[in-house]
Amino acid sequence: MTNKVIQAAGGIVWRKAAPGAIEVLLVHRPRYDDWTFPKGKADPGEPLPVTAVREIAEETGYEVRLVHPLPEVTYRVKGGVKQVAYWTCRLVGDESDFQPNREVDELRWVAPRDARKKLSYEHDRSLLEAFEDVTAQKRHKSRTLIVLRHAKAMTRAEFDGGDLERPLAAAGHDRSKELVPLLTAFGVRRVVSSPATRTVQTVDPYIATTDELLELDDRLGDGVPAGQVERAIEALMGTKRPTVACTHRPTLPDVYAALGISGPVLSPGQGLVIHHRKGKVVASELI
Structure with a gap:
């Protein structure tokens, strides 16, 4: 058998x-x-x-x-x-x-x-x-928030410019395209990103397939104080529209703390789907 x-x-x-x-x-x-x-x-x-x-x-x-x-x-x-x-x-x-x-x-x-x-x-x-x-x-009737780590970026040694402008590597661009049907499956209708080039490029292919506007939020950036991250997450949890928030690995612990969960370390281009209701996380799953 x-x-x-x-x-x-x-x-x-x-x-x-x-x-x-x-x-x-x-x-x-x-x-x-x-x-x-x-x-x-x-x-x-x-x-x-x-x-x-x-x-x-x-x-x-x-x-x-x-x-x-x-x-x-x-x-x-x-x-x-x-x-x-x-x-x-x-x-x-x-x-x-x-x-x-x-x-x-x-x-x-x-x-x-x-x-x-x-x-x-x-x-x-x-x-x-x-x-x-x-x-x-x-x-x-739970709402959806996808916490997304940006896809693989060029290393600092490979890029002759400021860290905020550091773009995705070729593998990162490939992953950003793979994310399009995944974000579509969860009905994402609001796209929020750190202002860094690598986070914006991670969600750009999805933006190109929708009528949604990209929102930049400095509070999702790398090295932002925990209190600001918490306020950003509280605002995102308040929206009814399924939302993706693209951020950075060092910011993830503060995101999880704001959500009241112990979340995983995400690989580049990986996301954690947060299902929440009335401000509380009721389920989560990796994509």
């Missing part, structure tokens, strides 16, 4: 129904005659958050953004072991261009209690229970 691991991703997409109630989206797959949550296999080298958004769009016609992470689901399939990463997902617009096809021939919005009866697999029912725990704590 093969132990090949097949990576996949998907989500539980929800919408408001009657006052105080929600519905979740199920898909019917004619090949298996089953009802399940939208998901699919990752393309080679594709980050799982990108997979989740792409597969949901392909199967349902809905554009979504990822919000709160859900437990990973693992089960055996013919080709090995499938590991599926899931997120709670919010709609980006209400329209779907879904057309019945060989993969998915029907969509259905149902209340969670009805979904439990409709779902074909026990692992999906367990996932639904985790989602209901998230909704009971209102975490499905």
Whole structure:
């Protein structure tokens, strides 16, 4: 029996129904005659958050953004072991261009209690229970702040100029382009950066794909006093729009202190997705 691991991703997409109630989206797959949550296999080298958004769009016609992470689901399939990463997902617009096809021939919005009866697999029912725990704590309405360390920059020895103007290295520019679909998956609509060239260049490719304006904040710079960093983070936590804040490695400990968490040391171009509600961090994940 093969132990090949097949990576996949998907989500539980929800919408408001009657006052105080929600519905979740199920898909019917004619090949298996089953009802399940939208998901699919990752393309080679594709980050799982990108997979989740792409597969949901392909199967349902809905554009979504990822919000709160859900437990990973693992089960055996013919080709090995499938590991599926899931997120709670919010709609980006209400329209779907879904057309019945060989993969998915029907969509259905149902209340969670009805979904439990409709779902074909026990692992999906367990996932639904985790989602209901998230909704009971209102975490499905959490806001998103991505703390991003700038991508790899030229070294000081390589650059004949001031540190504030030091640009990205070739590998850093490559990474900045890779970040575009990741930031899109989390629906980023506000982009804030330290004024340093290397942080601005890290988010420039994403800015080029959106209508958003780049905001420069000196308080996210390298060597800024902790109190100023704290005030910057408090302001960012107050916005409803999913936000990315690009900063520097030496500034990260003060960012984490302002968030009230013990965060990881980020590699160049790596980010920590902070899910927060009413000023408190409720979940975090690396990208």
